[in-house]
Amino acid sequence: MASLISKSAAFFGLLSLSIAAPPLLVRNFAPQDIITRDVVIIGGGATGTYAAVRLREDFNKTVVVIERTGRLGGHTETYFDPVTGFPVDYGVQAWIDGPIIRAFTGRFNIPLVAAVQPPFATEYIDFKTGKPVVPPFTQADVTTALTTYFGIVSQWPFLVGGYNLPNPVPADLLLSFGDFVTKYGIQAAVPTIWTFAQSVGDFLNTPALYVIQTFGLPQLQALFEGGFVVPADHFNSEIYLKASALLGADVLYNTTLVDVARHDNGLQQITVKTPTGQKLIKAKKILVTIAPTADNLKPFTLNHHESSLFNQWQYTTNYTRIIRNGIPDDVNVINTANGTALNLPTLPYAQEFSFSGIPGLHTFHTVSVKPQKDQDAQNLVLSSIAAMSAAGTIPASTPSIEVLSNHTPMLLRVTADSVKNGFYTSLYALQGLKGTFYTGSAWAGDYTSVLWGFTDALLPGIAAAAV
Ligand SMILES: Cc1cc2nc3c(=O)[nH]c(=O)nc-3n(C[C@H](O)[C@H](O)[C@H](O)COP(=O)(O)OP(=O)(O)OC[C@H]3O[C@@H](n4cnc5c(N)ncnc54)[C@H](O)[C@@H]3O)c2cc1C
Incomplete structure (x- = not known):
């Protein structure tokens, strides 16, 4: 009886999966609308920018960043007072000093002072x-x-x-x-x-x-x-402006995801909507840095297991x-x-x-x-x-x-029961599956240095997989 139930459950599971799967949209893209890269990075905030620079400059990988706004930096925001012309950082205030912060600010010649x-x-x-x-x-x-x-x-x-x-x-x-x-x-x-x-x-x-x-x-x-430090000119966004200049056309601004077709092997195919029309990105691997809410990840057509995790936030x-x-x-x-x-x-x-x-x-x-x-x-x-x-x-x-x-959404979290029952073991087990890696504030403590450290630990694996 039990096996009958589990067999029919499996059957209905398959059935519902096949019903849920959207019809494949076959669209032809002109050659100039197809972008081929080793890694596509979704989100150009603290971790997306960091990963893009390091994968391209230190790991010799080709990258493209998909960023829905017109700038890099995410939660790092600076206002210039029209009266005095001075900057006011009103998002990220100060970094925790350490080798990771020194190395990344150093490569952009940003001197630091104690906060x-x-x-x-x-x-x-x-x-x-x-x-x-x-x-x-x-x-x-x-x-x-x-x-x-x-x-x-x-x-x-x-x-x-x-x-x-x-x-x-x-x-x-x-x-x-x-x-x-x-x-x-x-x-x-x-x-x-x-x-x-x-x-x-x-x-x-x-x-x-x-x-x-x-x-x-x-x-x-x-x-x-x-041990808190700030840029000497008190302009936190400068590092992202400099990263933006370095990455140049490898960032697609004001761009959103339309469809993400993932595969364990072979090329990932990501359709995006840019200010100049839809483009198709073919990449060996995907790095997701945006908050992995079910809503944000709708274009991914999540499977049941992924949805069951991402719906808990x-x-x-x-x-x-x-x-x-x-x-x-x-x-x-x-x-x-x-x-x-x-x-x-x-x-x-x-x-x-x-x-x-x-x-x-x-x-x-x-x-x-x-x-x-x-x-x-x-x-x-x-x-x-x-x-x-x-x-x-x-x-x-x-x-x-x-x-x-x-x-x-800030500080993604789940209930104590879910943590106790292994939520993070299941979450971390997603790394690398279906050609997709993840970083960002849902995956580690929500501080720039901590998140760059978490990202650093992932990069060799992403680089090795994107061959
Ligand atoms: C108000 C505030 C103050 C903070 N202060 C400090 C501090 O003083 N020191 C410190 O170390 N840390 C601070 N933090 C922590 C900070 O959040 C993290 O350090 C860091 O910004 C998280 O990086 P991230 O890459 O995960 O996300 P984000 O930096 O938020 O980047 C996500 C990026 O993805 C883009 N995006 C979102 N959805 C999509 C989509 N669907 N498609 C394409 N792009 C998308 C966003 O526009 C954004 O650019 C602060 C955070 C906040 C909110």
Whole structure:
């Protein structure tokens, strides 16, 4: 009986697969619309740009990058203030220093300096009431708790390499972060951890694994040892501008995927829509660097197993922006809620307003676990400023939003049960199957240096496979 059931299940599985498969679109492309490369890289953000430069320049592979916007860099964004002409980085702020960062910035002649915390005043204000809140912990409490946290996360150095988790997964990593904090009595570390890991969204109810991946060993080492660096000209996007010039026509901008036909052996055939019409890319291997959500990967015609993995992602909605004339100069304001666990604001919220160093300009983040529209994020920020102004905490102002940027989906994650049941073992087992490799922020801790390290580890295998 059991075998009958499994046989019919297999049959129906096959049947549904064949029904689900879309009809093959046979289209003839003119020779000038066919691009042949060793590796096609999907997404030209931090990891896509890094992989393209290294595969072409260091591994002697031909590449083409598919980028849906008109620039490289992804989450790295810089605004030039029209008043002073100075740059303000409002996405990626600083890199964790180390050989990988030095090597890649060095090849583009970008000098680095230590990222120094400017001596601006920090005020703790409840953005709902607009009233000041006394920070709940002394600096000494914070340092002690952070040192304890450092010691705890040092047990799991493998996390620096990504989600190559042992089996069984350490139980502490599966605790909600709130339970993890209670277990180790590190409440005083929470405000600092939250500042770095706000992208986690529902912070206290998310598995500790994801908070540690956002603020773990590399970040703690950099924090304690002064290891954060920025370009000397404070213009983070410069490296991507220089990479763009180097890669030249090997990047297709404003280009989206139409259809991806993958094969274990033989050429991958990727149809893309470019500003000058559809093109066919024939490549030996594909490197996916975009967030691997089922929606993003629709053109791939995922099989059942892939869909079952990629459909599990949860993520945060995150906006970063710059506001003019909202908060006084030389002041940073941190949202510190009254009457909630550990003074953390309830979602959705604006996290902070950080003075950019340029008169009138503050950067900020908004965080939500539900989808938000630009207008929702904007309202959140303006209502926070209005509340502070009404409470007399800041002077009345007429703020304007200068730029906005949507970083959603951020911090892809799955449930603790799924992690426990081997999600990442199954996910990592996809590497190389159907001619496809993966990197990007779903695959390792979401920090540039960590992701470049993860990408570095993949490149020899991709180069060897793309022959
Ligand atoms: C607000 C913010 C601040 C951060 N600050 C820091 C920091 O200070 N220091 C640090 O080290 N890290 C920081 N990070 C982490 C940062 O996300 C990563 O370092 C890095 O950007 C992730 O690289 P990625 O290649 O995975 O994704 P991304 O850099 O996001 O690149 C993805 C690229 O793919 C493109 N794309 C998306 N979908 C498609 C599609 N369907 N087809 C074609 N192209 C597509 C996008 O336009 C984008 O260019 C920050 C992240 C955010 C969001």
